[in-house]
Amino acid sequence: MEEAPIGFAAGGGASQLLAVESAAGPDDSPDRAHDEDDGSSHRGVAVLLGAAAIAAAIVGALAAGHSSDAADAWNSAVRLDLKRATVALEDVRYVYQSEVPQAVTVLRARSLAAAYTAAAAADPASAPAMTIAANGELNAAKAMDQSVPLASDAKYALPGGGVDLARRLADIRNENPDLVAIDPDAVQAQGDALAAKAGWLLLALIPLGLCALLGTLAQAFRGSRTPLLIGGSVLLGSAVIVALAAEILA
Amino acid sequence: MTTPTSHMRRRQFDTLTTVLIGVVALLAALLAVLQADYGNTSSRAAAQAARLESDASAKIQASGLARDAELRAAQDALAVGLSGVGLSIAALEAGDATAQALGEAQTDGSQRLQAAIDATVKTSGQSPVDPHTAALIKAQDTEIAAEVKAQGAAVDAAADAGSRSNRAVLGLSLATLGGVLAGIAAVLRVGRPGWLTLAVAWALVGASGLVAVLTVT
Numbered sequence: 202m203e204e205a206p207i208g209f210a211a212g213g214g215a216s217q218l219l220a221v222e223s224a225a226g227p228d229d230s231p232d233r234a235h236d237e238d239d240g241s242s243h244r245g246v247a248v249l250l251g252a253a254a255i256a257a258a259i260v261g262a263l264a265a266g267h268s269s270d271a272a273d274a275w276n277s278a279v280r281l282d283l284k285r286a287t288v289a290l291e292d293v294r295y296v297y298q299s300e301v302p303q304a305v306t307v308l309r310a311r312s313l314a315a316a317y318t319a320a321a322a323a324d325p326a327s328a329p330a331m332t333i334a335a336n337g338e339l340n341a342a343k344a345m346d347q348s349v350p351l352a353s354d355a356k357y358a359l360p361g362g363g364v365d366l367a368r369r370l371a372d373i374r375n376e377n378p379d380l381v382a383i384d385p386d387a388v389q390a391q392g393d394a395l396a397a398k399a400g401w402l403l404l405a406l407i408p409l410g411l412c413a414l415l416g417t418l419a420q421a422f423r424g425s426r427t428p429l430l431i432g433g434s435v436l437l438g439s440a441v442i443v444a445l446a447a448e449i450l451a
Numbered sequence: 452m453t454t455p456t457s458h459m460r461r462r463q464f465d466t467l468t469t470v471l472i473g474v475v476a477l478l479a480a481l482l483a484v485l486q487a488d489y490g491n492t493s494s495r496a497a498a499q500a501a502r503l504e505s506d507a508s509a510k511i512q513a514s515g516l517a518r519d520a521e522l523r524a525a526q527d528a529l530a531v532g533l534s535g536v537g538l539s540i541a542a543l544e545a546g547d548a549t550a551q552a553l554g555e556a557q558t559d560g561s562q563r564l565q566a567a568i569d570a571t572v573k574t575s576g577q578s579p580v581d582p583h584t585a586a587l588i589k590a591q592d593t594e595i596a597a598e599v600k601a602q603g604a605a606v607d608a609a610a611d612a613g614s615r616s617n618r619a620v621l622g623l624s625l626a627t628l629g630g631v632l633a634g635i636a637a638v639l640r641v642g643r644p645g646w647l648t649l650a651v652a653w654a655l656v657g658a659s660g661l662v663a664v665l666t667v668t
Contacts, residue, residue, distance in 0.1 A: 253476075261483065268491055275498035282502045286509035289584045293513045297520040305524045308567045309531060309560075316560035320552055327552040334553060362563065363570030371579040381581050385502065392498075396491045403484045410480025417473030421466040 242419075242426050249433045250416040256437065257409045260402055260444050267399035274392030281385035288380045296370045300351045304364050307352035310342035312362065394451075401447030408440040457641070464641045464649065468633055471652055475630040478659050479623060485666050486619035489612045496609035503602035510595050513587035517575055524568045532561030615666050622662035629655035 314335045321331035346353040350369070357365045374381050412433045419429035535557025542550030576588035632652035639645035 257480070264487060268487055271491060272494045275495055279498050279501045279505070283505050285583060286505050286587070289587055290509055290512055293516055293584065293588060297516040301520040302523060304571075305527050305564075305568065308571075309527055309564050312563035312567060313531065313557065313560035316556045316563055317553075319559065320556035324552055327549045330549045330553060331556060334556070359567075359570045359574070361570035362567035363574070364567075365574045366571055367574040367577040367580045367585075370584065371581070374581060374584060389498070389502075392495070396495065399491065400488060403487050406480040406484055410477035413476030413480075414473035417469045417476070421469035 242430065245430050246416055246420045246426070249419070249430060249437065250413060253409050253412045253416060253433070253437055253440075256440060256444070257406060257413075260405045260409065260440070263444070263448065264399040264402040264406075267395045267402065271392040271395035271399060274388050274395060278385040278389035278392065281383050281388055285380070285383040285385060288377070288383075289374070292370060292373045296351070296366065296373055300349060300369070301366070303345065303349040304352040307342050307346045307349060308362065308364070310338040310345070314338035314342065315362075398447055398451040401451045402444055405440040405444040405447065408436040408443070412436040412440065461641045464645065465637075467649060467653070468637050471633045471649070471656060472630060474656055475626050475633065475659075478626045478656060478663060479630075482619045482622045482626060482659070482663055482666075485663065486616050486623060489616035489619060489666070493609045493612035493616055496605045496612060500602050500605035500609060503598055503605060507595050507598045507602060510587050510590035510598070513584070514590040514595075517588045521568075521572050521575070524571070525565070528561050528565040528568055531564055532558050535559075535561055618662055618666040622659045622666060625655050625659035625662060629653070629659060 317331045317335035317338065321328040321335065324331075351357055351364050351366075357369050359365055415429045415433035415436065419426045419433065422429065535554045537554070538557060539551050539554030542548070542554055576585040578585075580588070629652045632648050632655065636645050636649040636652055639648055
């Protein structure tokens with residue numbers, strides 16, 4: 202008898218196979234004898250295709266899971282990036298928009314007080330007026346700097362009379378160290394690694410597809426069945442090795 | 452009764468059906484790889500574009516805040532100096548030596564203030580500020596423009612990979628349909644409906660292969 206196609210055998214089950222065999226009639230008796238000799242290779246084709254299908258399903262499921270995790274990681278990186286930028290901006294806004302103008306007002310008063318004091322020392326005739334002006338500026342500076350840590354805290358004072366913006370901003374930022382430690386790049390790198398693992402896993406689908414092709418060819422071309430089955434088995438084995446390596450090493 | 456001709460036809464039919472199923476399996480595997488790969492590429496590029504957009508926006512705001520603060524401080528110093536010069540001129544005209552000295556002291560105070568502001572500005576965005584915040588503060592317009600350009604490229608890459616991924620899905624659908632028709636052809640067996648179904652199945656699988664080629668080119 203002639204061979205039934207894979208789809209027919211798989212879809213119809215044993216009863217259909219038997220029906221096909223009985224319909225073939227006595228004219229096909231040499232083929233029947235050949236088929237009986239070939240029974241094990243039929244099973245070999247079925248086992249190979251079944252194993253390839255199971256392996257493809259497992260590989261596909263694993264790869265889909267890793268791809269999904271990778272996408273989650275990338276989306277998390279976006280969320281973390283937004284969060285990091287938002288809190289950083291808020292700190293920058295606080296220092297540069299709230300504290301710096303007040304600190305500059307204090308610096309202005311101190312600079313003028315220093316200039317008046319220097320002028321008083323240089324010109325005794327105008328010293329009384331200079332001293333009054335200097336004291337006025339100093340009092341103004343003292344009144345204001347109590348509410349401006351940037352201007353009042355000695356650790357932010359620079360030798361030239363300015364203030365250390367970087368140190369102040371760093372202190373503000375470090376009040377929430379967990380927010381400073383946000384690292385979206387690391388999360389994105391995790392996503393990249395998962396995507397790479399999914400990619401390696403998916404590569405195993407190529408030999409599995411070839412394995413399925415060889416399996417069906419083995420069913421169609423009886424004369425070359427054994428080498429085709431061996432080739433399919435080798436491809437199946439290589440696919441499993443690739444998948445395992447990707448899952449364990451990647 | 453089976454004639455040799457019909458036997459040969461049935462054999463050809465079964466061979467074509469069986470080979471078609473194998474080709475479908477191989478094509479499906481290839482297209483699944485392409486779909487997943489382009490899908491991941493698209494997701495990654497879209498996420499990167501969103502991050503670049505957020506980063507560029509934050510840089511524009513942070514560097515703008517820093518520049519505004521610097522300019523306002525410089526204006527304050529200039530205003531003190533102008534006030535001093537004005538007072539000196541007025542005092543000179545009025546012959547008031549004390550007022551003139553006060554004006555000159557204010558001008559000196561302006562220079563002292565400007566020096567203090569210069570020293571302050573030099574610390575902006577420097578250590579010990581964390582690198583990310585420092586990069587936001589110190590961002591230059593050219594750098595932001597380059598980032599916006601990179602963001603556009605990432606959006607384009609996401610769109611391109613997304614359309615390729617969709618094309619792979621189309622190919623997979625065609626291959627699946629071809630596989631289903633191959634199964635139906637196997638059930639119908641040799642005969643006009645069977646051959647017709649098998650021919651359509653091969654055509655669909657061929658179209659699927661064409662779509663696979665178009666996906667990667």
